[in-house]
Amino acid sequence: MAAVAKPRESLRWATLTLVALLVMGLAALGGGAPASAEGRHYVVATDVTFAPFEFQDERGHFVGIDMDLIHAIAEDQGFQVDIKPLGFDAALQAVQANQADAVMAGMSITDERRHTFDFSDPYFDSGVQMAVLATNDDIRTYADLRGKRVAVKNGTEGAAFAESIKNHYGFTTVSFADSSSMYDEVRTGNSVAVFDDYPVLAYGIEQGNGFKTVTAKEAGNSYGMAVNKGRNAEFLRAFNAGLRNLKGSGRYDEIVERYLGAAAITPDNSFLGLLKSTFPLLMLGLRMTLILTAVSIVIALALGVLFGLLRVSRSIWLRAIGTTYVDIFRGTPLLVQAFFIYFGIPTALGIQMSAMTAGIITLSLNAGAYMTEIVRGGILSVDKGQMEAARSLGMGYLPTMRKVILPQAFRTMIPSYINQFVITLKDTSILSVIGIAELTQTGRIIIARNFQSFTMWLIIGIIYFVVIMTLTKLSDRMEKRLVK
Amino acid sequence: MTQDTAADTVKIRIEGLHKSFGDLVVLDGIDTTIAHGEVVCVIGPSGSGKSTFLRCLNKLEDITAGRVIVDGFDLTDKRVDLDRVRQHIGMVFQHFNLFPHLSVIDNVTLAPLVTRKMDRRGAERRAMELLGQVGLADKAHVKPSTLSGGQKQRVAIARALAMNPSIMLFDEATSALDPEMVGDVLEVLRELARGGMTMVVVTHEMGFAREVGTRVIFMAGGHIVEEGPPAEIFDHPKHPRLQDFLSKVL
Numbered sequence: 001m002a003a004v005a006k007p008r009e010s011l012r013w014a015t016l017t018l019v020a021l022l023v024m025g026l027a028a029l030g031g032g033a034p035a036s037a038e039g040r041h042y043v044v045a046t047d048v049t050f051a052p053f054e055f056q057d058e059r060g061h062f063v064g065i066d067m068d069l070i071h072a073i074a075e076d077q078g079f080q081v082d083i084k085p086l087g088f089d090a091a092l093q094a095v096q097a098n099q100a101d102a103v104m105a106g107m108s109i110t111d112e113r114r115h116t117f118d119f120s121d122p123y124f125d126s127g128v129q130m131a132v133l134a135t136n137d138d139i140r141t142y143a144d145l146r147g148k149r150v151a152v153k154n155g156t157e158g159a160a161f162a163e164s165i166k167n168h169y170g171f172t173t174v175s176f177a178d179s180s181s182m183y184d185e186v187r188t189g190n191s192v193a194v195f196d197d198y199p200v201l202a203y204g205i206e207q208g209n210g211f212k213t214v215t216a217k218e219a220g221n222s223y224g225m226a227v228n229k230g231r232n233a234e235f236l237r238a239f240n241a242g243l244r245n246l247k248g249s250g251r252y253d254e255i256v257e258r259y260l261g262a263a264a265i266t267p268d269n270s271f272l273g274l275l276k277s278t279f280p281l282l283m284l285g286l287r288m289t290l291i292l293t294a295v296s297i298v299i300a301l302a303l304g305v306l307f308g309l310l311r312v313s314r315s316i317w318l319r320a321i322g323t324t325y326v327d328i329f330r331g332t333p334l335l336v337q338a339f340f341i342y343f344g345i346p347t348a349l350g351i352q353m354s355a356m357t358a359g360i361i362t363l364s365l366n367a368g369a370y371m372t373e374i375v376r377g378g379i380l381s382v383d384k385g386q387m388e389a390a391r392s393l394g395m396g397y398l399p400t401m402r403k404v405i406l407p408q409a410f411r412t413m414i415p416s417y418i419n420q421f422v423i424t425l426k427d428t429s430i431l432s433v434i435g436i437a438e439l440t441q442t443g444r445i446i447i448a449r450n451f452q453s454f455t456m457w458l459i460i461g462i463i464y465f466v467v468i469m470t471l472t473k474l475s476d477r478m479e480k481r482l483v484k
Numbered sequence: 485m486t487q488d489t490a491a492d493t494v495k496i497r498i499e500g501l502h503k504s505f506g507d508l509v510v511l512d513g514i515d516t517t518i519a520h521g522e523v524v525c526v527i528g529p530s531g532s533g534k535s536t537f538l539r540c541l542n543k544l545e546d547i548t549a550g551r552v553i554v555d556g557f558d559l560t561d562k563r564v565d566l567d568r569v570r571q572h573i574g575m576v577f578q579h580f581n582l583f584p585h586l587s588v589i590d591n592v593t594l595a596p597l598v599t600r601k602m603d604r605r606g607a608e609r610r611a612m613e614l615l616g617q618v619g620l621a622d623k624a625h626v627k628p629s630t631l632s633g634g635q636k637q638r639v640a641i642a643r644a645l646a647m648n649p650s651i652m653l654f655d656e657a658t659s660a661l662d663p664e665m666v667g668d669v670l671e672v673l674r675e676l677a678r679g680g681m682t683m684v685v686v687t688h689e690m691g692f693a694r695e696v697g698t699r700v701i702f703m704a705g706g707h708i709v710e711e712g713p714p715a716e717i718f719d720h721p722k723h724p725r726l727q728d729f730l731s732k733v734l
Binding site: 389 | 575594
């Protein structure tokens with residue numbers, strides 16, 4: 001302050017204001033009271049496919065080393081956590097978009113990531129290890145990989161390590177988006193080995209995924225919890241303090257042991273065994289799928305009628321609005337729409353939006369575009385003499401639409417509407433990318449835990465099929481009654 | 485509208501009416517007036533523009549040029565509330581255009597209920613009266629699809645009359661009917677004419693035009709070629725095209 005002590009009124013005022021703002025800002029950051037995280041509520045984003053750090057157990061609870069640690073730390077430090085299992089990439093984006101306060105997902109602390117995130121103290125020392133099929137006796141060292149293919153998961157330490165040694169040992173790598181695809185690649189014989197963090201491999205092997213490790217683990221990175229750079233500093237402090245307490249009390253070792261120790265449970269991985277153990281979870285997922293579908297298709301119908309009327313309007317401007325809406329949502333992939341609405345809009349506008357809200361908005365707008373065309377087709381299918389007769393009686397345009405044209409249009413629309421209903425129901429599966437626990441996402445979560453991709457996708461496929469068939473038959477019957 | 489001494493008796497004044505669909509000129513300058521209580525029958529070969537002419541009288545067709553003035557309201561004036569004007573002009577179509585999703589009585593009561601703050605009881609009483617007038621009181625609660633063509637057209641007339649119009653337009657109202665149905669519908673028209681309704685009737689029924697019409701307009705090629713009392717038109721046609729036309733249809 002002494003440097004700017006020159007008695008220039010305006011400068012002094014500016015300085016004072018700046019100091020006042022700084023103090024207010026710090027107070028806000030500290031959340032009032034004893035500058036701590038106590039009593040606060042934090043949203044922690046995480047992966048869904050990273051056992052043993054985070055995965056869903058049979059009862060649908062998120063468990064794993066990360067989950068148990070964050071809950072124990074929250075209890076120790078007196079704050080609340082809300083877990084959002086989004087998938088690794090989506091979790092990082094959610095924190096950057098301030099949709100979540102932190103990401104804790106077996107995330108290695110690297111210099112590159114420090115540019116974008118602030119990390120907690122390391123809470124787990126990992127390291128990459130190689131695994132091969134238990135029945136494979138040919139691969140014992142990295143040297144045995146010469147001329148073979150190796151499967152890795154996008155963006156992981158395992159992938160980076162494999163890349164760094166592949167030229168030296170003469171093998172090639174192939175990348176996958178999630179662990180189960182990586183393992184399946186080896187099971188089908190296309191690749192001979194996987195590289196991944198050793199706790200992940202150890203847990204999978206323990207779950208009976210049919211792999212084994214033959215080489216020692218490489219010294220590797222440490223895992224930390226990350227927050228958006230420059231934000232939530234008090235959350236990091238609380239996390240670090242809680243972690244120290246847990247290590248001191250022995251709770252930390254207890255938690256790690258729970259997942260990496262030789263607990264050795266042998267699950268029933270037969271079709272019926274899996275169906276029985278996962279059914280309650282799958283039904284929760286199915287319920288979410290049906291809720292998303294039902295809410296979205298109702299909103300889509302309203303949007304469809306609104307924009308459908310614009311599409312058949314005599315005003316070129318109103319028609320242009322309708323056309324633009326339809327073109328945008330039919331001309332872009334639903335997946336991109338979901339990402340844009342969930343990540344893009346909140347970042348741009350600085351608001352928060354739940355995945356459920358974003359999901360319903362996405363599906364409604366998307367299905368609404370198709371409904372618009374269905375409504376337009378329905379309106380155009382009504383004989384134009386109907387419009388003329390009503391208008392010649394002195395009825396206005398909108399009353400004519402409501403009382404004469406739309407009731408007739410709806411009748412011809414019913415088959416298309418049912419068709420759109422089924423499409424929207426199937427489209428809900430795409431919302432798994434933003435972490436909504438609908439049926440497909442539930443399946444991915446279960447597979448991340450038990451590695452039984454073939455049987456689980458079969459079960460999930462059958463559930464979709466049965467539900468869609470039932471709904472189709474029901475609506476066929478309803479249609480016959482209505483059209484009569 | 486006030487410069488004309490006969491202003492009170494003029495229902496519709498048509499001045500220099502032109503209508504084209506793209507390059508196709510359908511009406512090429514029509515000038516005439518229709519007086520209160522007149523029954524004007526419009527005849528002519530197909531493609532002569534008589535239906536388009538009729539549809540311009542309540543502006544179901546956009547008017548390319550000229551003016552149509554109904555009860556003093558210029559339909560080409562953007563400030564005129566078309567819906568209000570149309571409420572006084574009933575129209576009956578060749579293909580009936582009944583509302584298939586509504587019962588017969590709901591067809592008749594819909595427009596009064598929507599456009600006038602009428603209570604349902606009153607609207608239905610009036611509808612039953614009109615359906616009785618066209619001989620269909622017993623069909624009030626069936627769907628139009630169960631009716632014969634003649635019955636449908638009589639419902640359509642009742643529907644138009646429910647708005648208490650002072651002008652009725654008929655666009656080839658009997659052309660889509662089986663011959664044995666035509667009589668019933670024409671009887672309803674005759675009844676309306678006797679009651680003093682101003683009517684413009686586009687028709688192929690020359691007998692009807694001669695018997696009921698107070699004036700006959702012969703149109704061809706988008707023009708009014710000849711007009712006059714039925715006896716003049718049918719017994720002493722002057723224009724060669726009218727003579728030619730009559731020789732074919734009579």
